[in-house]
Amino acid sequence: MNLVIALAIGVLFGSGIWLVLRPRTFQVIIGLLLMSYAVNLFIFIMGRLMVDRPPLTLGDGLPDPTALTDPLPQALVLTAIVIGFATTALYLVMMIGSRGVTGTDHVDGRESEE
Amino acid sequence: MLGWLDHLILVPVLLPLLAGAVLIPINETHHRLKFAINAMSVLGLLVTALVLVQLTDGGHWSEDIGVYLAANWLAPFGIVLLVDRLAAMMLLLAAVIATATLLYSMVRWSRIGVHFHSLFQFLLMGVNGAFLTHDLFNLFVFFEVMLAASYGLLLHGYNVNRIRAGLQYIAVNLVASLVFLIGVALIYAATGTLNMSDLAARVATLGAEDLALLKIGMAVLVIAFLVKGAMWPLGFWLPTAYASASPPVAAMLVLMTKVGVYVIMRVWLLVFSDGGGEATGFGREFLLWGGLATVAFGAVGMLASQEQGRLAGYAAIVSSGTLLAVVGYGQASLITAGLFYLLSSTLAVAAFMLLIELVDRVRSPAAAMLAVTMEAFEFEENPAQPVGKGIPAALAFLGLSFAASTLIIAGLPPLSGFVAKFGLFHALLHPQAGGAVAAPAWTFMALVLVSGLIAIIAMMRFGVRTFWASGAVAPPRLQFMEAAPVTLLLFLCVALTVQAGPIFGFLERTSADLHQRAQYVDRVLSSPAVSAGAGEAER
Numbered sequence: 001m002n003l004v005i006a007l008a009i010g011v012l013f014g015s016g017i018w019l020v021l022r023p024r025t026f027q028v029i030i031g032l033l034l035m036s037y038a039v040n041l042f043i044f045i046m047g048r049l050m051v052d053r054p055p056l057t058l059g060d061g062l063p064d065p066t067a068l069t070d071p072l073p074q075a076l077v078l079t080a081i082v083i084g085f086a087t088t089a090l091y092l093v094m095m096i097g098s099r100g101v102t103g104t105d106h107v108d109g110r111e112s113e114e
Numbered sequence: 115m116l117g118w119l120d121h122l123i124l125v126p127v128l129l130p131l132l133a134g135a136v137l138i139p140i141n142e143t144h145h146r147l148k149f150a151i152n153a154m155s156v157l158g159l160l161v162t163a164l165v166l167v168q169l170t171d172g173g174h175w176s177e178d179i180g181v182y183l184a185a186n187w188l189a190p191f192g193i194v195l196l197v198d199r200l201a202a203m204m205l206l207l208a209a210v211i212a213t214a215t216l217l218y219s220m221v222r223w224s225r226i227g228v229h230f231h232s233l234f235q236f237l238l239m240g241v242n243g244a245f246l247t248h249d250l251f252n253l254f255v256f257f258e259v260m261l262a263a264s265y266g267l268l269l270h271g272y273n274v275n276r277i278r279a280g281l282q283y284i285a286v287n288l289v290a291s292l293v294f295l296i297g298v299a300l301i302y303a304a305t306g307t308l309n310m311s312d313l314a315a316r317v318a319t320l321g322a323e324d325l326a327l328l329k330i331g332m333a334v335l336v337i338a339f340l341v342k343g344a345m346w347p348l349g350f351w352l353p354t355a356y357a358s359a360s361p362p363v364a365a366m367l368v369l370m371t372k373v374g375v376y377v378i379m380r381v382w383l384l385v386f387s388d389g390g391g392e393a394t395g396f397g398r399e400f401l402l403w404g405g406l407a408t409v410a411f412g413a414v415g416m417l418a419s420q421e422q423g424r425l426a427g428y429a430a431i432v433s434s435g436t437l438l439a440v441v442g443y444g445q446a447s448l449i450t451a452g453l454f455y456l457l458s459s460t461l462a463v464a465a466f467m468l469l470i471e472l473v474d475r476v477r478s479p480a481a482a483m484l485a486v487t488m489e490a491f492e493f494e495e496n497p498a499q500p501v502g503k504g505i506p507a508a509l510a511f512l513g514l515s516f517a518a519s520t521l522i523i524a525g526l527p528p529l530s531g532f533v534a535k536f537g538l539f540h541a542l543l544h545p546q547a548g549g550a551v552a553a554p555a556w557t558f559m560a561l562v563l564v565s566g567l568i569a570i571i572a573m574m575r576f577g578v579r580t581f582w583a584s585g586a587v588a589p590p591r592l593q594f595m596e597a598a599p600v601t602l603l604l605f606l607c608v609a610l611t612v613q614a615g616p617i618f619g620f621l622e623r624t625s626a627d628l629h630q631r632a633q634y635v636d637r638v639l640s641s642p643a644v645s646a647g648a649g650e651a652e653r
Contacts, residue, residue, distance in 0.1 A: 020289060032288050039292045046303040076251055080295055083258045090265060091284050098277045109278035
């Protein structure tokens with residue numbers, strides 16, 4: 001399972017980097033999205049991969065730490081998702097604005113001379 | 115028990131948040147009201163920052179460190195806000211620059227687009243939060259608040275240049291934020307904590323594997339800070355962004371560069387100072403040489419730039435490179451001088467940013483007018499042209515201010531830039547351990563001198579072209595409210611020079627604090643929560 005997750009993160013991040021370096025704004029935003037997925041997964045597994053263990057218990061008495069997974073990365077990843085979502089939406093608005101004003105979807109705001 | 119003075123630590127974050135929120139629903143036609151609310155909030159911040167400086171320097175808290183446990187959670191578990199001399203000083207600097215910028219923007223710039231005032235407040239909230247927080251993930255949140263507001267402000271007065279620069283600025287910063295998250299996650303995986311003091315306490319006892327992971331995490335994290343602090347080669351976005359932003363926004367961006375440097379100073383001195391076991395001194399060489407490369411890059415950039423906005427951007431890069439090298443050099447007395455340099459150069463570059471647009475009116479009054487009308491298309495009502503009385507002797511004022519900011523940025527006597535550089539050289543020539551002056555110190559001094567020379571060449575070239583060689587110079591109309599902020603900032607630099615003794619005393623205490631890691635660990639981890647019983651009794 002560790003290997004699968006590691007590969008998934010690697011593939012997502014790698015594709016993201018490649019897309020971010022492309023000249024079209026649409027490619028850049030997809031790249032940013034892929035990278036943020038990879039980062040979110042990465043934060044999530046930093047609490048170690050555990051199967052069948054809840055982050056919290058609601059029962060009475062002292063909980064048994066070995067039966068629980070680390071709740072903090074889950075809280076962190078929620079925050080990161082929300083913030084990443086908002087900033088990507090903001091980039092989308094910029095992208096549309098740039099397309100409208102410059103008439104091209106090139107990141108430099110003008111087509112490169114061939 | 116928490117007195118009301120302890121709650122003051124929260125004010126620099128809460129006040130701009132509330133003011134910004136209140137400003138959103140108010141229609142843009144009530145710009146006087148909006149300005150008044152913004153000004154009240156900024157003045158409140160200024161007063162708060164002054165009080166906090168007094169408190170941290172006046173022995174109000176034990177060890178002069180104020181700790182605020184957010185939501186009453188004990189230290190390593192909850193988020194801690196911490197104010198010490200350094201944080202209080204930075205809050206004061208932020209409030210001063212915000213005051214000047216706001217006054218400047220009143221006449222015209224705040225009216226060329228919508229929601230300037232709200233974004234301004236949110237930017238201040240993010241900056242202040244980044245200064246105060248003592249938790250790495252919370253730092254990320256405040257960074258994002260600051261960046262989100264800065265994206266909006268950079269686009270303020272929507273034109274093609276700003277959109278183009280904005281696209282790149284946002285993309286670079288989004289990637290940097292992702293890198294930040296990776297760094298934070300790695301640090302958490304290695305140490306199981308995100309609280310900076312707790313991190314400092316644990317770093318000495320980490321096993322070899324975890325230590326390696328922590329170092330990787332820190333190295334990744336610092337990339338995100340260095341993008342903000344514009345270290346070479348991560349700072350290419352900066353000159354374009356600064357040159358295309360409207361002047362008040364550019365002045366605030368100058369402040370934002372310093373946030374990156376501040377965070378590096380805080381984290382590095384706390385976690386990797388002496389007593390950190392094997393991790394002591396990690397990454398210092400990298401910061402030192404990276405900072406020196408940044409100074410060289412900035413100096414060459416200054417010489418090459420044809421536009422004043424870019425020139426100022428490169429001046430900011432030089433200043434941030436010098437500060438990074440200061441942190442990397444790892445000597446307490448050098449940090450003292452570096453902090454003085456930080457104050458003086460931030461004020462001077464911000465003043466220069468504000469001055470540029472005024473000077474531009476001398477160069478081509480007609481073009482300046484055209485630019486303003488072009489700015490205005492986003493907003494239905496044309497911004498009021500500078501009407502009413504201009505100040506007398508506008509040209510003399512511009513020339514003098516230009517010369518003063520040049521002197522400070524280049525570090526020539528008699529103003530504060532010289533004092534700062536003198537302090538740096540003095541510290542470099544007197545190594546704490548005694549003995550000979552090391553080779554990096556000579557390189558450092560040579561680079562600072564050369565960059566000063568280049569700064570004076572580049573800026574005088576502009577001065578000569580603008581004031582002497584541009585043919586028919588028409589004295590521009592300057593509003594009092596536009597001239598006052600520039601005067602204020604430059605006057606503060608003069609005050610820094612005159613009061614250099616007491617200020618150096620304060621900065622020495624600041625730098626001495628920063629090197630006492632045990633003090634921070636002790637204060638943060640042992641600060642008691644307000645007990646439920648006491649809360650009940652209060653009610």
